[in-house]
Amino acid sequence: MKKRIALIAHDNKKDEIVELASEFADVLRQCVLTATGTTGKRLSQEVGLTIERKLSGPLGGDLQIGAELAEGKIDAVIFLRDPLTPQPHEPDINALVRACDVHNVPCATNPATARILLSQLTPRHPSHS
Numbered sequence: 492m493k494k495r496i497a498l499i500a501h502d503n504k505k506d507e508i509v510e511l512a513s514e515f516a517d518v519l520r521q522c523v524l525t526a527t528g529t530t531g532k533r534l535s536q537e538v539g540l541t542i543e544r545k546l547s548g549p550l551g552g553d554l555q556i557g558a559e560l561a562e563g564k565i566d567a568v569i570f571l572r573d574p575l576t577p578q579p580h581e582p583d584i585n586a587l588v589r590a591c592d593v594h595n596v597p598c599a600t601n602p603a604t605a606r607i608l609l610s611q612l613t614p615r616h617p618s619h620s
């Protein structure tokens with residue numbers, strides 16, 4: 492069954508999620524993707540991924556993804572948070588990360604962890620020995 496991945500990035504991290512998604516585009520194309528509004532728009536326009544877009548984060552997108560996750564509909568979350576900029580919807584952000592911990596869903600909050608997570612989803616190529 493296809494993995495269901497949520498992709499989210501704060502504004503200062505959007506270039507990084509585009510770079511990450513480009514790097515792992517082959518893997519991500521094999522997954523069912525969802526994203527918050529602006530992140531999803533950039534990933535579909537700049538990386539060409541097919542993504543279900545929720546509302547923008549400050550308007551409730553994190554909560555929509557958190558609700559799906561609580562229902563068992565999300566297998567992993569890539570959430571590139573900006574730790575240096577206050578966010579008006581901080582409670583929503585915390586709720587999503589908390590939901591990951593409650594339901595034991597992998598949640599990568601920085602690119603280094605995201606690369607490890609996405610590498611695990613990369614199909615192994617059989618050797619031609």
Ligand SMILES: O=C(CO)COP(=O)(O)O
Nearest residue numbers: 527528529530547548549
């Ligand atoms: O704010 C966000 C996550 O908390 C991201 O929302 P956007 O992808 O709409 O910018």
